[in-house]
Amino acid sequence: MKVIAITGKGGTGKTAVTAMFIRSLVKKDQTILAIDADPDTNLPEALGDEVEETVGDQREFLLEERDNLPPDTDKERLLESKIYSVLAEQHGYDLLVMGRPEGAGCYCFANNMLRGIMDRVVKNYDLTIIDTAAGLEHLSRGIIRDVDELVVVTDGSRRGLMTAERIRDLVKELNLKIKKMHVILNKVTPQNRERLNEYAQELGLEVAGMVPFDDDIAQFDLDGRPLIELPDTSPAAVEMENIIMKLGI
Amino acid sequence: MADEFPFEISPMFEGERVRKDDMYVELAGPKSKGFELVNAVGLDEIEDGKFTLIGPELSEMEEGGRYPLAMIYRIAGELVEPDLEAIVERRNHDFQNYFQGVMHLNQRYDVWLRINKDAIAKGLNSFEQIAKASMMLFKNELTFIEKIEATYITDLAKVEEELAKAMERYSARDDRTRNLHDEDVEEFYGCSLCQSFAPTSVCVISPDRIALCGAINWFDGRAAAKVDPEGPQFAIEKGECLDELSGEYSGVNEVAQKLSGGEYNRIKIHSFFEYPHTSCGCFEVVGFFLPEVDGIGWVDRDFTGNAPNGLAFSTMAGQTGGGKQVMGFLGVGINYFRSPKFIQSDGGWDRVVWMPKHLKDKVLEDIPKDIVDKVATEEDVQDIDSLKKFLTDKGHPIVERWTTEEEEPTEDESVTETGAVSMPQVGMPAFDPAMLQNLPPMTGGGGGVKVILKNAKVTIDKIILSNKE
Numbered sequence: 001m002k003v004i005a006i007t008g009k010g011g012t013g014k015t016a017v018t019a020m021f022i023r024s025l026v027k028k029d030q031t032i033l034a035i036d037a038d039p040d041t042n043l044p045e046a047l048g049d050e051v052e053e054t055v056g057d058q059r060e061f062l063l064e065e066r067d068n069l070p071p072d073t074d075k076e077r078l079l080e081s082k083i084y085s086v087l088a089e090q091h092g093y094d095l096l097v098m099g100r101p102e103g104a105g106c107y108c109f110a111n112n113m114l115r116g117i118m119d120r121v122v123k124n125y126d127l128t129i130i131d132t133a134a135g136l137e138h139l140s141r142g143i144i145r146d147v148d149e150l151v152v153v154t155d156g157s158r159r160g161l162m163t164a165e166r167i168r169d170l171v172k173e174l175n176l177k178i179k180k181m182h183v184i185l186n187k188v189t190p191q192n193r194e195r196l197n198e199y200a201q202e203l204g205l206e207v208a209g210m211v212p213f214d215d216d217i218a219q220f221d222l223d224g225r226p227l228i229e230l231p232d233t234s235p236a237a238v239e240m241e242n243i244i245m246k247l248g249i
Numbered sequence: 250m251a252d253e254f255p256f257e258i259s260p261m262f263e264g265e266r267v268r269k270d271d272m273y274v275e276l277a278g279p280k281s282k283g284f285e286l287v288n289a290v291g292l293d294e295i296e297d298g299k300f301t302l303i304g305p306e307l308s309e310m311e312e313g314g315r316y317p318l319a320m321i322y323r324i325a326g327e328l329v330e331p332d333l334e335a336i337v338e339r340r341n342h343d344f345q346n347y348f349q350g351v352m353h354l355n356q357r358y359d360v361w362l363r364i365n366k367d368a369i370a371k372g373l374n375s376f377e378q379i380a381k382a383s384m385m386l387f388k389n390e391l392t393f394i395e396k397i398e399a400t401y402i403t404d405l406a407k408v409e410e411e412l413a414k415a416m417e418r419y420s421a422r423d424d425r426t427r428n429l430h431d432e433d434v435e436e437f438y439g440c441s442l443c444q445s446f447a448p449t450s451v452c453v454i455s456p457d458r459i460a461l462c463g464a465i466n467w468f469d470g471r472a473a474a475k476v477d478p479e480g481p482q483f484a485i486e487k488g489e490c491l492d493e494l495s496g497e498y499s500g501v502n503e504v505a506q507k508l509s510g511g512e513y514n515r516i517k518i519h520s521f522f523e524y525p526h527t528s529c530g531c532f533e534v535v536g537f538f539l540p541e542v543d544g545i546g547w548v549d550r551d552f553t554g555n556a557p558n559g560l561a562f563s564t565m566a567g568q569t570g571g572g573k574q575v576m577g578f579l580g581v582g583i584n585y586f587r588s589p590k591f592i593q594s595d596g597g598w599d600r601v602v603w604m605p606k607h608l609k610d611k612v613l614e615d616i617p618k619d620i621v622d623k624v625a626t627e628e629d630v631q632d633i634d635s636l637k638k639f640l641t642d643k644g645h646p647i648v649e650r651w652t653t654e655e656e657e658p659t660e661d662e663s664v665t666e667t668g669a670v671s672m673p674q675v676g677m678p679a680f681d682p683a684m685l686q687n688l689p690p691m692t693g694g695g696g697g698v699k700v701i702l703k704n705a706k707v708t709i710d711k712i713i714l715s716n717k718e
Contacts, residue, residue: 066463067583067584070419071426071468073356073468076476077355077356081355081361084266085279085361091270094268104551105550106462108442108464109464109465112442120263121266124264124265
């Protein structure tokens with residue numbers, strides 16, 4: 001039972017990296033829970049799954065319907081069942097999409113129930129992989145707790161690395177109990193490889209690996225093909241194997 | 250625990266999820282039909298331990314299949330009564346989740362079960378095994394059950410037929426539950442979730458008063474407190490009823506003192522003016538006193554315009570929130586409008602003069618018939634003058650208060666009512682809520698001196714309020 005959160009600046013390819021993680025790990029016979037915690041839901045597409053409803057929808061359902069339910073309804077049981085019903089079950093992994101953020105009302109009670117439910121759900125898997133935006137929303141609210149490893153994905157830009165640095169500070173500020181943090185340099189070219197690695201060292205960020213710019217990924221993207229189908233021989237897929245070894249997942 | 254069953258039974262299997270890949274069979278759930286029901290019957294009506302199956306047996310089901318399932322338990326005992334049915338029924342979920350390889354979700358007509366392949370491989374092949382293990386736990390854990398028998402149904406037509414009957418039982422039970430009132434229970438519940446930002450907030454949840462966030466009713470409080478008594482929701486011993494009308498209880502007062510860090514020692518849960526419930530900041534609706542008409546208006550989060558007092562929800566919410574007893578303002582949950590004790594200490598619905606149209610529509614059926622057309626909305630009035638005219642034209646009961654108060658000014662009124670109520674005379678200048686904050690003897694607001702009058706009779710001919718220069 002291990003929980004990994006993958007984050008980074010928008011457009012750096014964190015969703016692609018998440019999908020490639022899942023692609024490799026499913027083959028290693030781990031039962032995986034994939035959580036798309038980015039409100040701009042992209043992970044289902046990268047995995048080739050269709051998800052109609054989200055955790056956010058179910059939470060909203062509960063808030064809207066709470067006065068119409070039988071008065072003694074056990075709402076935690078109801079919410080738990082609703083969340084199981086939106087869990088997309090695939091071979092080797094299940095996908096849960098967090099979806100829409102909170103509205104204007106009070107979410108204290110709903111989120112408190114959700115925390116308990118998520119704690120129980122996560123325990124059922126060898127590995128939970130969370131694709132989350134740089135604001136770490138669901139982590140900061142404690143909806144998903146006990147993250148073991150935070151992986152920040154960055155592309156070949158200085159700003160991507162600066163985001164990584166800010167995320168490291170945010171983790172401290174939010175007092176998140178994250179055990180380890182690594183950086184994955186993504187879309188790396190022979191030209192920027194050396195410089196990026198140096199810069200990451202200067203910032204004191206531990207690099208887990210450098211995923212090369214991969215024509216296969218670009219082509220998959222254009223064709224709208226899910227990345228989970230990427231061939232083992234693709235340069236990016238090869239490097240992902242190294243990263244998984246290095247992180248000891 | 251018991252060798253007679255081919256599966257282990259332990260609370261450690263709670264929360265165990267059966268994934269689709271590992272699933273042998275799915276029963277009931279969102280894509281099929283089913284229910285669970287407990288009926289209380291007479292001791293001579295049932296045979297203890299009897300099990301009946303109607304429809305295909307587990308061993309006859311196809312791997313990966315989905316089937317309907319109804320689980321009906323009949324219980325009997327000297328102490329068994331229909332009121333216990335719901336409590337007993339709830340436990341089916343707990344017990345069946347204790348079985349290794351069995352997943353039970355949700356309740357009533359929404360139950361959803363899965364059995365995993367491992368359990369089948371270890372010898373689980375009949376519903377009788379599940380039913381007998383469940384009945385054993387029912388009797389072990391709920392000792393008032395002297396006899397229990399179970400009928401499981403996996404035949405769709407029969408499930409549907411019995412479900413129709415079950416729906417009537419659920420509905421009758423809901424009617425009883427809705428009729429549960431403050432006086433029927435020994436415990437209320439408290440919630441401390443909001444204390445993180447409103448440290449003196451004292452949240453009291455009773456059958457007739459939902460939490461002001463609207464999220465937690467008395468049953469939710471009970472369920473949560475039972476699971477984790479040290480958690481954010483906890484029981485409050487009601488104690489002695491000090492005043493039924495305003496909802497003042499000794500137990501609540503004690504907890505108020507403790508939770509607010511000594512800030513408040515009295516809370517009347519159905520009062521608007523005197524020792525009102527604290528307002529955290531999560532409230533769905535804020536009530537505001539309109540001194541010019543001696544009435545109360547209500548505005549909710551979704552209303553973006555200004556109330557007749559010229560203020561928006563956000564402005565009043567800022568004034569009200571923070572976990573304080575604030576005079577002239579009160580945060581409530583929408584469901585409190587449906588309470589038979591709705592601000593009954595201060596006249597209940599007869600005191601309500603204005604609310605936004607969408608909010609009024611939401612609770613329309615629960616507004617007493619004789620007042621429903623007399624409560625104004627933003628479509629009827631825009632300011633105090635038009636509100637006054639509306640109330641007069643419609644013959645709102647509040648109008649009578651204007652005349653009685655003018656005729657016999659406050660002689661028999663109690664202290665606090667004098668402070669709160671008598672200052673509004675028709676024709677007062679525009680209402681500034683900041684003024685109210687400085688008025689004794691309410692304990693909210695801007696600090697300074699706290700004046701407590703006991704057994705006092707005060708007559709006031711006139712109060713003049715003016716802004717500090």
